[in-house]
Amino acid sequence: MLAALIGCPGNSAEKGEATKDGAARPAESADSGAAAKGMAGMNMTAPDSGAAAGTQVTLTAGQIRHGGVAWQPVTVGTAAAVVSVPGQLVPNEDRTARLGSPASGRVIAVRSRPGDRVARGQVLVTLQSPEAGGAQSDYAKAQAELTSQRAQATYAKSARARAERLLALKAIPRQDYERAVADDELAQSAVAQAEAELNRARSSAEQLGAIGSANGEIALKTPLAGVVLARTAVPGTVVEAGAPLVVVTDPATLWLTINAPEALAGAFRPGAAVSFRVPAYPREAFTARVDAVGAGLDPGTRTLPVRATVDNRSGRLKPEMLATVMAAGGPQVSAAIVPDAAVQMLKGKTVVFVARPGPNGSATFTRREVEVGSRTDGRAAILEGLAAGDVVVTTGAFAVKAEFEKGSMPKMEM
Secondary structure (H helix, E strand, O other): OOEEEEEEEEEOOOOOOOOOOOOOOOOOOHHHHHHHHOOOEEEEEOOHHHHHHHEEEOHHHHHHHHHHHHEEOOOOEEEEEEEEHHHHHHEEEHEEEEEOOOOOOOEEEEEOOOOEEEOOOOEEEEEOHHHHHHHHHHHHHHHHHHHHHHHHHHHHHHHHHHHHHHHHHHEEEEEEHHHHHHHHHHHHHHHHHHHHHHHHHHHHHHOOOOOOOOOOOOEEEOOOOOEEEOOOOOOOOOOOOEEEEEEEEEEOEEEEEEEHHHHHHOOOHHHHHHHHEEEEEEEEEEEEEEEEEEOOOOOOOOOEEEEEEEEOOOOOOOOOOEEEEEEEEEEEEEEEEEEEOOOOEOEEEEEEEEEOOOOHEEEEEEEEEEEEEEEEEEEEEEEEEEOOOOEEEEEEEHHHHHHHHOOOOOEEEE
């Protein structure tokens, strides 16, 4: 499928400026003041609901002014065609945690299911492991040993102080004083060694997730908040060290992976924006920003690996979705050029609103389904649905869209 990258925006009438053929936004007539004044009233009279519910809606001059609606003729420019390149959405590995078993043991509890939202630090899986039991025992012994060595160090310190006083009174030989000093220094060294052993035992227990638990239990906690993407842990099963158990990812961003053919290797640059579509939303184009381009081609497929980051805060896109990516590289084609704001989504379809000015500053708007190519510098290339000379809404299109969604626009009178 061909799409288009804008090459020539063409000339168009300025917003709000009248043109000779009357295509730009019209000046309000003397009667439009009454219509605008009526927007603040409470007595409502609905216009022709049949037209509004179909493909057309008519707005008065006051409604046009209130919604900031303006229109102008489309222009036809020369655009570079683009070709479709297959891609796939995958989890953002920088925001994904793959939790595995830190030691061999038995799964005794699983507290998560695929699709569950989890908070950072939440326990997802609990295991029971002899290795964890040994680590907990070593930690407890190290704590007890440190307590014992500190007590001995306290006694040795007081004995040294007493020997110093007795030596000053010449009540003990100097040899006894030196022995007390050596015992004190030896006790301090033993304390330092016990502290180091305690730190080692604590680190080992923490790596196994055995701190704060008993009976050899291991609590696996997620290091980030997100959604459980996959879970292979099953209660009662025995797992080996390193066995995958749960995958958690933050779906706010996804990666779009692309294998670009050799002929299109120059079409992708770090920092460039690319557009793509997915089968779930065939009429809607999404954007991603390229953040990594392979240093060389894959020798087997002769393709260039490209990765782009997708903003997915809406949560509509899912990992492992297939995508069709638009890439430059085709011949020059003609396309109707319109501002980005002119293109709207209405009932799942991509449309623009064709304007036909009426009497007294009113206008009738017809929704027209279009096929949009690429979007560049705030302008969109329309591949199908428009022709040169068609007059489309360029600003205030959202207000016109609202009228179609409501089916009718109440006309207010004082």
